[in-house]
Structures are given as C-alpha cells and as structure tokens.
Amino acid sequence: MTATIIDGNVIANRMREEIAQDAQRFKEQYGYSPGLGVVLAGDNPASQQYVRMKQNACKKAGIESVSHIMTKDSTQAEVEAAVAQLNQDPKIHGILVQLPLPQQVDEESILRQVSLDKDVDGFHPINIGMLGMKGRDPLFTPATPTGCMVLLNEIGATIEGANAVVVGRSNIVGLPMALMLIKANATVTVVHSRTKNMPDILKQADIVIAAIGKPNFIKGHWLKPGSVVIDVGTNRVDDPESEKGYKWVGDVDLESAQNVVSAITKVPGGVGPMTITMLMHNTMKAAWRIEQAKQR
Ligand code: NAP
Numbered sequence: 001m002t003a004t005i006i007d008g009n010v011i012a013n014r015m016r017e018e019i020a021q022d023a024q025r026f027k028e029q030y031g032y033s034p035g036l037g038v039v040l041a042g043d044n045p046a047s048q049q050y051v052r053m054k055q056n057a058c059k060k061a062g063i064e065s066v067s068h069i070m071t072k073d074s075t076q077a078e079v080e081a082a083v084a085q086l087n088q089d090p091k092i093h094g095i096l097v098q099l100p101l102p103q104q105v106d107e108e109s110i111l112r113q114v115s116l117d118k119d120v121d122g123f124h125p126i127n128i129g130m131l132g133m134k135g136r137d138p139l140f141t142p143a144t145p146t147g148c149m150v151l152l153n154e155i156g157a158t159i160e161g162a163n164a165v166v167v168g169r170s171n172i173v174g175l176p177m178a179l180m181l182i183k184a185n186a187t188v189t190v191v192h193s194r195t196k197n198m199p200d201i202l203k204q205a206d207i208v209i210a211a212i213g214k215p216n217f218i219k220g221h222w223l224k225p226g227s228v229v230i231d232v233g234t235n236r237v238d239d240p241e242s243e244k245g246y247k248w249v250g251d252v253d254l255e256s257a258q259n260v261v262s263a264i265t266k267v268p269g270g271v272g273p274m275t276i277t278m279l280m281h282n283t284m285k286a287a288w289r290i291e292q293a294k295q296r
Contacts, residue, residue, distance in 0.1 A: 163207070
C-alpha cells in the first residue's frame with residue numbers, strides 16, 4: 001500500500017482565501033479590519049519565527065495585527081499589562097500569547113487573564129474545561145488540534161467509533177486533541193513518555209495523532225495497515241545533502257509508514273499551515289461575535 005500524502009498547504013490556502021473574503025465583508029460592514037493582538041515575551045527564535053508567520057498570514061488575509069514584543073526579562077506585571085491593554089482595545093478581537101513565556105512569568109495566570117471573548121488560541125482554562133465536558137462547547141478550540149480535525153474531515157476519515165491514539169499529552173496539542181476526538185465520538189487512548197507498550201497500542205489505532213517532538217520515532221511496522229496518521233511533530237535534523245545543512249521531519253518515520261498506512265500528513269507542509277489557518281479562523285469568529293454583541 002502506498003499512502004496518500006496529505007498536503008496541508010492546499011487545504012490551508014483554500015481556507016485562507018475564504019477567510020480573506022470574510023475579513024473583507026467584515027471591513028465593509030464595520031469600517032475597519034478585524035484585529036489580532038500578539039504578546040511575545042523573550043528571545044526564543046522559534047517563537048519569533050512563529051509570530052512572524054502568523055502575522056504575515058493575517059496581513060495577507062486582511063486581519064490587522066498589533067504586537068507587544070517584550071524582552072526575556074519581562075515581569076509578570078508587564079505581561080499582564082500587555083494582555084489588559086489588548087483586552088480593552090475595541091479594535092482587537094483576538095489575543096495570542098505566544099508560549100512558552102519566560103520562566104519568571106506565571107503562564108497559567110496570564111492565560112486566565114485573556115478575555116474569554118478574545119481567547120482565539122483556546123487556552124483559557126474555561127475554554128479547555130468546556131472542551132472536556134459533555135454537552136458543553138468552548139467558544140474557541142486550540143489551533144493545532146483543530147487543524148488536525150479539519151485534515152481528518154477533509155480526507156473523509158471516519159472518526160466516530162474509530163480507535164484513535166494520541167501520542168503526547170501536552171496542553172497545546174495532545175491533551176486538547178484527545179478531548180476533541182472524544183467529542184467526535186472516537187475511542188481515544190493517550191500515549192506518553194511513561195507508556196509501556198506503545199507499539200502494541202498503536203497497532204490497534206485507526207487514527208494516530210503524533211505529537212511528541214522526536215524525529216522519526218514511530219516506525220511503520222508499529223502502525224495498523226490502512227490507518228490514517230496526522231503527524232504534528234516538527235523536528236529539525238542534520239542533512240548534509242541540503243543547502244542549509246538541515247531538514248524538518250515528523251515524529252513518524254515517513255519512509256516506513258507510507259507503505260503501511262492509507263494516508264499520512266507531510267512534514268513540513270501538513271499540520272503547520274493548518275495551525276496558522278485555524279488561528280485566523282478563530283480570529284474571524286471572535287471579530288463577528290464581538291461586533292454583533294455591540295449592536296445588541
Ligand atoms: P511537548 O510539550 O514537549 O510534549 C511532548 C509530549 O510527548 C509529552 O506529553 C511527552 O510525554 C510525550 N513524549 C515525549 N517523548 C515520548 C516518548 N518517547 N514516547 C511517548 N511519548 C513521549 O511537545 P508539544 O508542544 O506537544 O509538541 C510536540 C511536537 O509537535 C513538537 O515537534 C512540536 O514542534 C510540534 N508542534 C507542531 C505544531 C504545528 O503547528 N505543526 C504545533 C505545536 C507543536 P510526558 O507528558 O510524559 O512528558
């Protein structure tokens with residue numbers, strides 16, 4: 001079997017065109033563009049790069065962004081003040097606090113202070129709590145797992161009743177991913193660093209979501225023939241053959257997996273572009289909600 005390689009760029013680009021049209025409609029109706037506020041504290045080059053990519057994509061779609069770029073020595077009070085300012089700004093509809101924050105800043109406390117109406121990353125404890133509860137729906141769900149759900153739906157994967165295994169249990173990917181799959185009626189197993197028999201568990205999985213940050217860790221022979229794999233992992237490895245001297249690979253060993261599974265995402269170009277797209281989607285949702293509430 002040779003797997004279908006899922007190209008997130010194609011799906012993301014189509015969605016971004018729709019988002020750009022939506023942003024245009026918003027501007028025509030309210031006289032100004034939807035707005036995203038960004039808080040970036042510290043000098044982590046990956047975080048700086050993510051923020052740049054998110055802001056460029058927003059700009060292209062007609063979503064304005066305002067940034068609070070702060071040093072790695074920023075205090076709790078300074079980060080809180082940045083969030084408070086964005087909460088109060090009537091032209092900001094979504095707030096993105098780029099994680100991780102510097103060590104001296106209490107991340108949970110900061111995420112709690114983001115207005116629920118503007119929590120487009122879906123990391124506010126109330127939104128995460130609602131995601132975990134039966135019969136409740138959060139206002140916003142985190143961008144990366146939401147992007148994974150869109151990819152599964154786009155390829156026509158059957159989620160209801162499927163055995164889904166989520167590898168990794170981080171607050172930003174694995175945990176919300178598992179909650180979203182439970183809501184979609186999958187039978188979900190979460191695997192993490194203390195799990196003893198990962199290959200045996202993966203062998204039962206119709207759907208695998210890999211989010212551990214270990215290059216090529218999951219081997220093809222661990223996977224169930226015909227399963228669907230969404231590889232969130234984005235790992236930089238040395239590659240003397242490439243001009244840059246490195247390349248990006250996922251958590252799943254693509255070479256061995258593509259002969260076993262029915263579909264697997266590209267890395268890069270699979271989940272990554274979907275993450276940014278879902279942030280933009282959430283920002284549009286927030287913008288319409290906030291403006292419509294002002295009319296009432
Ligand atoms: P993280 O916070 O480091 O969490 C990693 C998770 O993997 C933890 O739950 C950890 O288990 C588990 N884990 C680590 N080693 C393992 C092993 N050998 N076997 C089983 N489980 C193991 O990472 P993250 O933020 O979730 O990110 C995961 C990957 O996704 C990274 O490569 C990251 O760059 C990528 N990512 C991509 C996007 C995107 O948009 N494409 C977005 C976010 C993240 P414990 O809980 O037991 O420690």
